[in-house]
Amino acid sequence: MAYPVVAIVGRPNVGKSTLFNKIVGEKVAIVENTPGVTRDRLYRETSWNGRTFALVDTGGIERKADDPIFKYMRTQTELAVEMADVIVFMTDVTAGVTADDREVSKMMQKSGKPVIPVVNKVDGVGTLPAEFYEFYELGFDNDLIALSSVHGSGTGDLLDKIVELLPDAGENEEQDDFIKVAVIGKPNAGKSSIINRILGENRLIVSDVAGTTRDAVDTRKENEYGKYIFIDTAGIRRQSRIEDRIEKYSVLRAKMAVERAQVCLIMIDAAEGVTEQDEKIAGLAHEAGKASVIVVNKWDAVEKNNGSVKKFTEEVYRHLAYMSYAPVIFVSAKTGLRVEKLYELINRVDMQHAMRVTTGMLNDLLSDAVARVQPPSDKGRYLKLYYMVQTSTRPPEFVVFCNNSELFHFSYQRYIENRLRETFGFEGTPIRLIIRQKGDNAQNV
Ligand code: GDP
Ligand code: GDP
8 A cells, every 4th residue: 555645844943853753652662673674763654534645854964163144945846846745834933034935835736735734842732833824925726724733732723634635535546556666876876877778769858847746757658568667766856966875865755755656676787786774775765664676787797707796696695684585686777687577576576466355275384383383481481372354454463363472482483484384375475473461452563
């Protein structure tokens, strides 16, 4: 399931992260204990009135000390305009309307994206302060919402408005037979080149930020393999080369693309090997529960012998140990080597991502697994596994009921996961196991 993206934009210190925390609160999605993957606070899935969306705090983009505020805000705004379905533009009633607020408001309005202007730090109860009304000069279509991020007042109105402006679920459905593919990777890995190769030369070139639309970034492709929408995270980089070098910025952009996708192509530059930034970016796809293919690009540019593929594959899995489920393919965007093969892989992992296994088969697997390797015990207490069901797909999620979740150690969970993979495949997709102790609430692991 791909969720719409809602981005919060605004000057430093207006209260963006306070609002973000207020809204996502404890409703944090499943957090996995993935070594090497850190979850920062920029981005969370959240639900309101039955609609789920991904909330992004663009304030998480690092601001270099010597960067003027306007430049920083322009970066946030470009990103939001490019990737978000709804923008929440936050101002601060105690600071009044600033010149920067006016400038970025214009950018947002030109983009045509729905914007909800919010005035934060309206802490008092009762009538609104006169200063609040000054913000109407920014001229947005939607009414101003008065907010106190600290107290939480106004957040209900804001969430109602967000949900009202989200794209219709029905609109997305019409594209449901398209597989959405995010092409992610560090700058220069070859994302644009591979998309150009896939689409031929006649793709849309994005001209300027104000005119950037979702369609210009997403490109459709229909062929004998299927129907695809490629989400290009290189997008507007041509116009904002410098900003894109800020790592947080490219990571945040990758996050938004991943959220909207079913399948991620994780591009790695063969000439450079697997780097820390690759680990981080691959971690986003894993954490978001998406299907993945690891695409080692520029294979034309490295010196090879018979063992090169094997050696590089080992290097990939050494660095991306949590992603041993993802297939690796060696391509060249430049020469076209194996680029056609990508479609088959995308189709394969997409199917595995959506696969559902019957409870009967799962319980056969469970009793077989328990018979082969005895479950852990501690001081005379034995772990008993009662039964297992698959509770969702994309990614496949399983709930295992047991007598004592403390005894269900990570290593035994890993064993069960491995049995699932050996038996059913699940190639290219993460698997989530939820341990539930009889008579207990669910515990995510
Ligand atoms: P960000 O830089 O936009 O993410 O801003 P923060 O969320 O870090 O908030 C900046 C400062 O404003 C912090 O000291 C917050 O406690 C304060 N703040 C945030 N929201 C409110 C609010 O609604 N009322 C008041 N009085 N202070 C707030
Ligand atoms: P992006 O930043 O990930 O979009 O990367 P680009 O597609 O802009 O490519 C970065 C650089 O790598 C460009 O100079 C490309 O010509 C080069 N490049 C991309 N793919 C290949 C490839 O398969 N082989 C070689 N030798 N160079 C490539």
